[in-house]
Amino acid sequence: MIKRALLMATAMSTAGLMGANAAQAEDLTLCWAAWDPANALVELSKEFEAESGHTMNFEFVPWPNFADRMLNELNSGGKLCDLLIGDSQWIGGGAENGHYVKLNDFFEAEGISMDDFAPATVYAYSTWPKGTPNYYALPAMGDANGWFYRKDWFENEEIRAAYMEETGQELREPETQMELMQIAKFFQEREIDGQTRYGVSIFTERGSEGITMGATGALYAWGFKYENEPGSYDMEGAVNSPEAVEALEFYKELYQCCTPPGYTDAYMEQSLDAFKSGQVAMAMNWFAFFPGLYADPNTGGDTIDFFVNPPQNVAASTLGGQGISVVAYSDKQDAALEYIKWFAQPDVQAKWWELGGYSAHNSVLQGDGFEESAPFAGDFLVAMDGVQDFWQEPAYAELLLAMQKRLHDYIVADQGTAQEALDKLIEDWTEVFEDEGKL
Amino acid sequence: MTDTAIDKIAQRTPTRVARKVRGLSDRAIAWLFVGPTIFLLLAINIFPLIWTVYLSFTNFRANRPNREVEWVGLRNYERILTDSDIWLNMQATAHFLFWTIVFQVLIGFALAYLINKKFRGNDLWTTIIVLPMMLSPAVVGNFWTFLYQPQIGLFNYIIAFFIGADPSSFEMIGSVTLAPWSIVIVDTWMWTPFVMLICLAGLRSIPDYIYEAAEIDRASKWRQFWTITVPMVLPFLMLAVLFRGIENFKMFDLVVQLTGGGPGSITELASINLKREAFEKWRTGYSSAYAIILFVTVFGLASIYVKALNKVKER
Numbered sequence: 001m002i003k004r005a006l007l008m009a010t011a012m013s014t015a016g017l018m019g020a021n022a023a024q025a026e027d028l029t030l031c032w033a034a035w036d037p038a039n040a041l042v043e044l045s046k047e048f049e050a051e052s053g054h055t056m057n058f059e060f061v062p063w064p065n066f067a068d069r070m071l072n073e074l075n076s077g078g079k080l081c082d083l084l085i086g087d088s089q090w091i092g093g094g095a096e097n098g099h100y101v102k103l104n105d106f107f108e109a110e111g112i113s114m115d116d117f118a119p120a121t122v123y124a125y126s127t128w129p130k131g132t133p134n135y136y137a138l139p140a141m142g143d144a145n146g147w148f149y150r151k152d153w154f155e156n157e158e159i160r161a162a163y164m165e166e167t168g169q170e171l172r173e174p175e176t177q178m179e180l181m182q183i184a185k186f187f188q189e190r191e192i193d194g195q196t197r198y199g200v201s202i203f204t205e206r207g208s209e210g211i212t213m214g215a216t217g218a219l220y221a222w223g224f225k226y227e228n229e230p231g232s233y234d235m236e237g238a239v240n241s242p243e244a245v246e247a248l249e250f251y252k253e254l255y256q257c258c259t260p261p262g263y264t265d266a267y268m269e270q271s272l273d274a275f276k277s278g279q280v281a282m283a284m285n286w287f288a289f290f291p292g293l294y295a296d297p298n299t300g301g302d303t304i305d306f307f308v309n310p311p312q313n314v315a316a317s318t319l320g321g322q323g324i325s326v327v328a329y330s331d332k333q334d335a336a337l338e339y340i341k342w343f344a345q346p347d348v349q350a351k352w353w354e355l356g357g358y359s360a361h362n363s364v365l366q367g368d369g370f371e372e373s374a375p376f377a378g379d380f381l382v383a384m385d386g387v388q389d390f391w392q393e394p395a396y397a398e399l400l401l402a403m404q405k406r407l408h409d410y411i412v413a414d415q416g417t418a419q420e421a422l423d424k425l426i427e428d429w430t431e432v433f434e435d436e437g438k439l
Numbered sequence: 440m441t442d443t444a445i446d447k448i449a450q451r452t453p454t455r456v457a458r459k460v461r462g463l464s465d466r467a468i469a470w471l472f473v474g475p476t477i478f479l480l481l482a483i484n485i486f487p488l489i490w491t492v493y494l495s496f497t498n499f500r501a502n503r504p505n506r507e508v509e510w511v512g513l514r515n516y517e518r519i520l521t522d523s524d525i526w527l528n529m530q531a532t533a534h535f536l537f538w539t540i541v542f543q544v545l546i547g548f549a550l551a552y553l554i555n556k557k558f559r560g561n562d563l564w565t566t567i568i569v570l571p572m573m574l575s576p577a578v579v580g581n582f583w584t585f586l587y588q589p590q591i592g593l594f595n596y597i598i599a600f601f602i603g604a605d606p607s608s609f610e611m612i613g614s615v616t617l618a619p620w621s622i623v624i625v626d627t628w629m630w631t632p633f634v635m636l637i638c639l640a641g642l643r644s645i646p647d648y649i650y651e652a653a654e655i656d657r658a659s660k661w662r663q664f665w666t667i668t669v670p671m672v673l674p675f676l677m678l679a680v681l682f683r684g685i686e687n688f689k690m691f692d693l694v695v696q697l698t699g700g701g702p703g704s705i706t707e708l709a710s711i712n713l714k715r716e717a718f719e720k721w722r723t724g725y726s727s728a729y730a731i732i733l734f735v736t737v738f739g740l741a742s743i744y745v746k747a748l749n750k751v752k753e754r
Contacts, residue, residue: 206702
């Protein structure tokens with residue numbers, strides 16, 4: 001009798017739960033860029049669908065159009081996305097323009113602590129104003145700009161001997177930016193296996209953010225700062241410091257000396273293509289692509305290895321990655337918050353890393369054996385320790401486009417000097433901040 | 440006498456309505472018909488224009504609807520007209536406009552002249568020549584980027600074959616000196632057939648008896664060309680120049696696909712820069728002023744040109 005009553009009670013409560021789920025089941029749309037980690041997220045989200053009863057839809061936009069498409073969506077108050085994994089630089093605009101839901105109360109109510117996530121990612125992906133405990137996103141995808149190279153060529157005795165003869169040094173993973181250029185020069189137009197190879201593929205793209213993300217890798221390594229004092233918008237002497245000028249000259253020389261022909265407008269995809277087609281010895285790209293690169297049957301596995309952006313004056317890498325936010329215009333905010341709650345769980349974060357996403361959760365990053373879990377995992381940790389990001393101001397798009405123009409004019413179009421490019425950049429940025437009422 | 444359909448409808452019309460319609464003057468009925476069209480025109484053409492003029496005097500940003508909009512007077516216009524980068528964009532636009540028109544007129548007229556001669560396969564050649572203008576500019580831009588690719592591009596191989604250089608020794612869309620010409624070449628390839636078709640219409644409109652009279656007067660072919668063909672085709676040619684001029688002044692899609700305005704800002708035409716200001720930087724007030732300046736420029740030039748065209752027609 002008791003058994004029967006228990007069974008009935010269980011059945012009723014299950015039916016009740018299912019009914020409740022069915023009543024609240026929502027069709028959620030998550031927007032992100034179209035790239036490898038997005039596919040991993042689709043796989044991961046199947047568990048959420050099974051647990052919650054909600055259906056997940058995805059809107060993935062190719063990187064070159066991602067910012068345009070999504071910022072237009074936000075600016076027009078569109079309801080396409082319930083959840084958005086937006087670029088770190090959008091956080092200022094997302095918060096100040098009311099596009100993102102502030103998550104503090106939700107985090108508190110659900111016991112989600114930002115202390116559980118890597119500090120650099122919380123600072124970059126979640127907070128606005130920067131560094132304050134006002135959260136508009138949960139760190140979703142840690143990322144930084146790193147490097148990979150043809151390990152098989154670096155280990156080839158003939159090539160090593162030729163390098164030794166030419167430079168008097170061992171061929172190894174570069175430990176400084178200047179050493180990187182030296183290696184790139186060595187490989188430039190070198191015949192290997194009957195084909196002409198080139199030194200490096202770097203970012204030179206003009207339209208979205210490419211050349212800025214590439215060149216800042218050098219600028220940060222030379223010690224580049226956006227302001228003399230954080231929050232002062234005082235840029236004279238920081239943005240155009242002698243170190244910054246030197247770094248920019250370095251990046252231009254690297255572009256001129258060591259990239260494949262016609263490499264004037266290259267970003268992530270072109271960098272991957274150049275490496276996978278065996279054109280270049282070294283390439284820069286986001287860590288997000290590294291699992292896919294390692295798994296590549298032709299140029300992955302034993303033929304590839306990875307290294308952190310080499311320091312010059314300081315150790316620093318360009319920050320990538322994104323946080324996940326709830327869009328303020330969504331009618332399904334409760335369900336969207338449910339997704340974030342689910343995503344923040346340590347076991348989900350562990351699976352996220354397993355599938356190819358870069359978790360920013362401390363339980364994953366500080367877990368036993370993380371560094372050995374992938375050939376690039378240790379480099380990722382090192383990189384995330386020294387990441388620097390572009391302006392995250394609401395006027396970020398203007399600031400970015402100005403830098404894109406000045407850098408491309410100088411590096412690719414060979415117009416003016418590095419000093420002039422950076423001086424003009426300060427003028428552009430000053431105008432933007434004046435319009436913003438910050439200067 | 441049987442009632443017509445109109446009579447039947449008239450009989451079914453309620454007396455009150457019929458009385459009202461009967462009371463309308465011809466002028467009122469005309470307005471009744473034209474009114475909706477005028478309303479639509481005002482709504483989708485005139486109002487946005489007036490609104491743009493208003494915005495051009497403000498600091499409005501479409502991505503910050505909640506920000507206070509300030510009246511900034513002529514500041515946006517002053518900034519644009521004193522910005523050396525914008526003048527470089529204007530120079531790039533002028534270079535593109537001038538050379539595309541020169542090449543398209545010369546080649547288009549030459550092709551039309553040849554096609555106008557009756558020969559075997561005439562129709563087939565006309566169809567083949569016209570094909571490029573039927574393609575989408577985005578497609579054309581994309582496949583020309585492949586043709587221009589220094590390592591695998593056919594264009595580089597062909598040029599290298601003739602000049603005896605290494606195909607990867609020069610870059611059409613990556614070079615500061617060659618990039619402006621690379622967009623001129625593609626636009627000329629795509630739109631010369633359009634000019635050719637207009638010229639062909641002009642050539643075919645010349646009556647044969649004029650040439651016959653010239654033959655009787657023993658005028659040479661050269662003289663016939665300069666005194667009959669050119670003057671009679673000129674209005675058509677000028678019309679083609681007007682169409683291509685206006686189109687290329689606002690050229691966007693083809694060049695964005697080809698060079699994205701690069702390298703640097705070498706091929707950043709005014710329309711590309713305007714799009715960046717309006718929809719990437721979201722400086723709506725500033726870009727409205729920019730659009731007004733471009734509009735006045737093209738409207739002014741086109742008006743002068745149309746007057747000249749009318750004079751040529753009257754001759």
